[in-house]
Amino acid sequence: MSLPFGPYHAVIADDHxxxxxxxxxxxxxxxxxxxxxxxxxxLEAISLAKEKKPALLTLxxxxxxxxxxxxxxxxxxxxxxxRIIVVTGFTAKGHLADxxxxxxxxxxxxxxKPDEMRRGxxxxxxxxxxxxxxxxxxxxxxxxxxxxxxxxxxxxxLIAEGLNNGEIAERLSVSAKTVDNHRTNxxxxxxxxxxxxxxxxxxxxxxxxxxxxx
Amino acid sequence: MSLPFGPYHAVIADDHxxxxxxxxxxxxxxxxxxxxxxxxxxLEAISLAKEKKPALLTLxxxxxxxxxxxxxxxxxxxxxxxRIIVVTGFTAKGHLADxxxxxxxxxxxxxxKPDEMRRGxxxxxxxxxxxxxxxxxxxxxxxxxxxxxxxxxxxxxLIAEGLNNGEIAERLSVSAKTVDNHRTNxxxxxxxxxxxxxxxxxxxxxxxxxxxxx
DNA sequence: TTCTGAATGAGGAAAGTCCCTCATTCCATA
DNA sequence: TATGGAATGAGGGACTTTCCTCATTCAGAA
Numbered sequence: 001m002s003l004p005f006g007p008y009h010a011v012i013a014d015d016h017x018x019x020x021x022x023x024x025x026x027x028x029x030x031x032x033x034x035x036x037x038x039x040x041x042x043l044e045a046i047s048l049a050k051e052k053k054p055a056l057l058t059l060x061x062x063x064x065x066x067x068x069x070x071x072x073x074x075x076x077x078x079x080x081x082x083r084i085i086v087v088t089g090f091t092a093k094g095h096l097a098d099x100x101x102x103x104x105x106x107x108x109x110x111x112x113k114p115d116e117m118r119r120g121x122x123x124x125x126x127x128x129x130x131x132x133x134x135x136x137x138x139x140x141x142x143x144x145x146x147x148x149x150x151x152x153x154x155x156x157x158l159i160a161e162g163l164n165n166g167e168i169a170e171r172l173s174v175s176a177k178t179v180d181n182h183r184t185n186x187x188x189x190x191x192x193x194x195x196x197x198x199x200x201x202x203x204x205x206x207x208x209x210x211x212x213x214x
Numbered sequence: 215m216s217l218p219f220g221p222y223h224a225v226i227a228d229d230h231x232x233x234x235x236x237x238x239x240x241x242x243x244x245x246x247x248x249x250x251x252x253x254x255x256x257l258e259a260i261s262l263a264k265e266k267k268p269a270l271l272t273l274x275x276x277x278x279x280x281x282x283x284x285x286x287x288x289x290x291x292x293x294x295x296x297r298i299i300v301v302t303g304f305t306a307k308g309h310l311a312d313x314x315x316x317x318x319x320x321x322x323x324x325x326x327k328p329d330e331m332r333r334g335x336x337x338x339x340x341x342x343x344x345x346x347x348x349x350x351x352x353x354x355x356x357x358x359x360x361x362x363x364x365x366x367x368x369x370x371x372l373i374a375e376g377l378n379n380g381e382i383a384e385r386l387s388v389s390a391k392t393v394d395n396h397r398t399n400x401x402x403x404x405x406x407x408x409x410x411x412x413x414x415x416x417x418x419x420x421x422x423x424x425x426x427x428x
Numbered sequence: 429t430t431c432t433g434a435a436t437g438a439g440g441a442a443a444g445t446c447c448c449t450c451a452t453t454c455c456a457t458a
Numbered sequence: 459t460a461t462g463g464a465a466t467g468a469g470g471g472a473c474t475t476t477c478c479t480c481a482t483t484c485a486g487a488a
Contacts, residue, residue, distance in 0.1 A: 015324075015325055016233070016303060016325050017236075017325055017326060017327055017328055018236035018301070018324050018331070019230070019232055019236060021235075021236040021328055022231075022232035022233060022234075022235040022239075023232060025236075025239065026235075040325065087232070089230060109230075110232050110233065111229055111231055112231060112232070114231060149433090149435085151434075151435065159410055160410060161410070161411075161414075162408050163408075164408060164474070164475090165474075165475080174436070175436075175437055175438085177436085177437055177438060177439090178435075178437060178438095180474095180475080180476085181435085181436080181438095182435085182436095183475085183476090184476070184477065187476080187477090188477085192376065193476080194378060194409075194476090195408075195475080196373055196374060196375070196409055196413055199410055200374065200375070200376060200413070363463090363464060364464095366464095378443095378444065379444075379445080380444085388467085389466080389467055391466085391467055392467060394444095394445080395466080395467080395468095397445085398446065398447060398448090401446080402447085407446085408474095
């Protein structure tokens with residue numbers, strides 16, 4: 001496949017050199033793509049994208065210094081022409097749904113076959129959007145887990161940061177009793193019986209990512 | 215550099231295809247190495263290593279179905295000749311120290327420069343052991359965080375699984391009061407003030423890995 | 429309009445956490 | 459041999475979580 005309006009400038013953002021190399025190989029196998037920079041943390045990714053305004057940015061969802069979503073928002077603001085492709089290791093439905101909702105141009109799991117990635121990247125460079133099959137199959141699964149309301153997610157986030165009911169109540173300007181009710185409802189929805197298990201759930205859902213904590 | 219007794223058979227184990235590709239490129243850049251298999255989960259890694267008894271196994275620390283450490287133990291048992299190189303995304307001191315204690319042949323972060331990895335792999339194939347500089351610098355840092363005793367880590371593990379003091383006590387055949395003491399000691403050592411924060415710490419330390427929970 | 433779901437708030441009881449203190453045993457090592 | 463660290467166990471008090479019930483408000487959908 002040859003692309004119409006190349007060469008396209010691309011930036012790769014991932015904190016793992018070995019992953020950057022894998023992505024570099026895929027991008028280089030597409031004609032008309034020139035890699036103009038690599039970032040190994042979130043802030044570097046933001047400044048590199050602002051500076052180079054590349055046609056394509058491959059973005060890791062979990063990086064040090066700035067989270068993938070923060071990078072995404074910044075790059076969209078300062079370089080709206082850049083096609084942003086998220087490559088994530090998290091397979092949680094909620095996490096993937098967040099990226100779809102953010103209207104990312106491409107969404108792939110790190111476990112994706114390089115072949116599918118390459119074809120997806122080409123489609124995206126041609127102006128399309130592409131979400132990998134593995135992501136779609138996760139999103140299409142009817143989850144047995146009832147989904148949480150946005151307020152509940154908000155509370156879950158703060159619980160996971162180590163705040164107790166009273167502190168969360170203050171932060172959200174509601175009563176501690178309300179926070180307690182949200183927590184209780186979540187635990188009953190999710191069929192867990194302790195804060196520890198609730199946090200384990202939050203992690204699995206990618207609501208927390210382990211590099212950001214403490 | 216050319217290696218004396220090649221060709222060496224190698225197996226790559228990592229759940230992310232893009233990482234496998236990066237490692238494959240590094241291994242292929244070493245003469246005398248032939249990749250005889252790839253595994254995308256822990257059980258596959260164990261059975262592949264048992265079957266092929268490769269000279270070299272690159273092992274991801276966090277994979278579905280069986281954790282890196284379980285794979286390591288099994289492969290050491292069934293194919294003691296295999297040189298095992300762990301490539302991990304976790305940068306927590308405790309996690310890295312665990313691998314050193316397990317006497318792994320090589321230990322690298324995923325953020326390692328491919329060049330250093332290649333040179334390290336060559337040394338290991340020559341019969342040596344190699345721990346990457348970035349790992350050493352983490353291990354050498356005097357951590358302000360006092361380290362936990364093994365019993366405390368054990369308790370932390372069970373807390374993180376969502377068990378309460380009583381359940382943990384039963385599991386370890388000690389009194390609930392003892393468990394409570396261990397938990398209290400840890401929280402004071404680590405200067406955290408809730409189970410939620412304790413779990414956040416456990417995650418950061420790689421004591422839990424998010425794919426195993428719930 | 430009625431009904432449902434979401435967010436808010438409260439009361440109350442049982443259980444568990446959190447954080448002191450103190451004591452005993454064992455083991456390593458200075 | 460003495461000192462200290464680790465594991466064990468206990469008492470007790472303050473606070474928090476956990477889990478019920480119930481009620482109000484509001485928005486959107488049937």
